[in-house]
Amino acid sequence: MSDDGHYKPEEAATIFPDGKLARPLVVGTVPRGGRTVTDTIYAVTAPTTAPAASFPFPLDRAGLERGKQQYEIFCAVCHGATGDGNGMIVRRGFPHPPSYYLDRLRKAPPGHFYDVITHGQGAMYSYGDRIVPEDRWRIVGYIRALQLGDPKNDGLATTPPEQRK
Amino acid sequence: MAQIFHPATNVIAKATIFGGLFLLAFVCYVAAGVERSPWITHEGMYREQPVPFSHEHHVGGLGIDCRYCHTSVETSPFAGIPATKVCMTCHSRLWTNAALLEPVRESWNLNKPIAWTRVHDLPDYVYFNHSIHVAKGVGCATCHGRVDRMPLMMQAHSLRMEWCLDCHRNPEKYVRPKEKVFDMAYEPPGGREQTALGEKLVQQYHIRKEQLTNCAVCHR
Numbered sequence: 081m082s083d084d085g086h087y088k089p090e091e092a093a094t095i096f097p098d099g100k101l102a103r104p105l106v107v108g109t110v111p112r113g114g115r116t117v118t119d120t121i122y123a124v125t126a127p128t129t130a131p132a133a134s135f136p137f138p139l140d141r142a143g144l145e146r147g148k149q150q151y152e153i154f155c156a157v158c159h160g161a162t163g164d165g166n167g168m169i170v171r172r173g174f175p176h177p178p179s180y181y182l183d184r185l186r187k188a189p190p191g192h193f194y195d196v197i198t199h200g201q202g203a204m205y206s207y208g209d210r211i212v213p214e215d216r217w218r219i220v221g222y223i224r225a226l227q228l229g230d231p232k233n234d235g236l237a238t239t240p241p242e243q244r245k
Numbered sequence: 246m247a248q249i250f251h252p253a254t255n256v257i258a259k260a261t262i263f264g265g266l267f268l269l270a271f272v273c274y275v276a277a278g279v280e281r282s283p284w285i286t287h288e289g290m291y292r293e294q295p296v297p298f299s300h301e302h303h304v305g306g307l308g309i310d311c312r313y314c315h316t317s318v319e320t321s322p323f324a325g326i327p328a329t330k331v332c333m334t335c336h337s338r339l340w341t342n343a344a345l346l347e348p349v350r351e352s353w354n355l356n357k358p359i360a361w362t363r364v365h366d367l368p369d370y371v372y373f374n375h376s377i378h379v380a381k382g383v384g385c386a387t388c389h390g391r392v393d394r395m396p397l398m399m400q401a402h403s404l405r406m407e408w409c410l411d412c413h414r415n416p417e418k419y420v421r422p423k424e425k426v427f428d429m430a431y432e433p434p435g436g437r438e439q440t441a442l443g444e445k446l447v448q449q450y451h452i453r454k455e456q457l458t459n460c461a462v463c464h465r
Contacts, residue, residue, distance in 0.1 A: 082368035082369060082370070083368070083369055084369040084370070085369075086369055088323075088369075089322075089323040089325075090323070090325075090326050092358075092360060099357075099358075100358060152310065153310040153312045153313055154313060157307070157308075157309055157313065168307050168308055168309075169307065169335055169339070172307070172339060173338070173339055174335060174338050174339055175338060203337070203338055204334075205330065205333065205334040205337070209328075209330075210316050210331070
C-alpha cells in the first residue's frame with residue numbers, strides 16, 4: 081500500500097526509451113504563463129546578439145537582496161563573497177576566475193554577465209538551467225553593487241596574469 | 246464420582262488466563278516496538294550509493310548552500326536531485342582522475358543519469374511539499390538532521406505519521422526564522438524561549454494551526 085506504483089519525480093521509468101521519467105524540454109518551449117521568447121529578458125540571451133547594455137527591469141532593494149542571496153548560493157563558491165575570485169572551490173584548485181574589479185569587467189555591459197551566467201564561459205558551466213532569468217539579472221545587479229563597493233580595488237592583486245587583459 | 250480436577254489446577258487455570266493477557270500485551274508491545282524500529286522506519290540508516298557522496302565534505306567542509314544542488318526546494322514539492330551536470334560544474338576540473346567519481350564521468354559522457362538510491366521515501370498515499378515547509382520556517386535540519394555531518398546520506402528521523410503530527414499539532418515547537426532555514430548550524434533556543442519565539446513566528450508566517458491536522462492536508 082505504501083508503494084502503489086505511481087512515479088515520483090525524477091524516478092527511473094521504463095515507459096520511456098531513455099529510462100528517465102523527467103522529460104527533456106522541447107527546444108523553443110517556454111513555461112505556460114512564462115514570458116515569450118521575444119521578450120528582452122530572453123532575447124538578450126541569444127549569443128549572436130550584442131550583450132544588453134541595460135537591465136530589462138528596474139532593480140529595487142528587494143531585487144538586489146534577492147540577487148545577493150542567489151549570488152551567495154551559486155556564485156560565491158568560486159567568485160568569492162566579495163567577487164575577487166577567491167571562493168572556496170578556487171582555493172581547492174578550480175581555475176581562478178577573473179576578479180569583478182578588473183577595469184574591463186567594471187566597464188562590461190550588464191548583458192555580458194547575464195550571458196556568462198546563462199551560457200557559461202571558460203571553465204564555468206552554464207547556470208541557465210539553475211537560475212531563472214529574473215534572478216540572473218538580480219545577480220548582475222548585485223555584481224554591480226559589489227563593484228561600486230570597493231572603488232580602489234583594481235582586481236589585479238587577485239587575478240592571474242593571463243586573465244587580467 | 247471423583248473429582249476430575251484436583252483443587253490445585255485452579256491455580257493453573259488462573260495463571261493461564263492472566264498469562265494469556267500478559268502474553269497478548271507483550272506481543273502488542275513487541276509489535277509496536279518493531280513497527281517503530283529502524284528495521285521498519287529506516288531511521289538512522291545509511292544507504293549505499295553509486296558514488297559515496299559526502300554532504301559532510303560539500304556542506305560542512307566547503308560551505309556549499311543546500312540550494313546549489315537542490316535547486317527546486319523553494320519552488321516545488323520535490324527538492325530536486327542534482328543533474329550530473331551540477332557535479333561536473335566543479336568536477337570537470339577537480340578530482341578528474343578520482344576512481345570514486347568514475348560513475349559521475351561515465352554518466353556525463355554517456356548522457357545517462359546516475360541511479361541514486363532514495364534515502365527519504367514517504368508512502369505513496371502521503372502528499373508532501375518541500376516549498377511550503379521551507380517558506381514557513383521549517384529548517385532543513387529539522388527534518389533531515391545535521392546533513393553537514395553526514396559522510397553518507399542518512400534518514401535522520403522515522404518519517405512516521407506520529408512524527409509529522411508532532412510538528413503539525415504544535416508547529417511552535419519547531420519553526421525557526423526564515424533566514425535560518427538553510428542554516429545547518431542553527432540551534433533553536435531551548436524550552437520556553439523556543440515556544441515564545443515559535444508562537445510569534447506562527448503568527449507572523451500565518452501558519453494556520455487549526456488546519457494543519459486536517460486529514461486532507463497530507464492525504465489528498
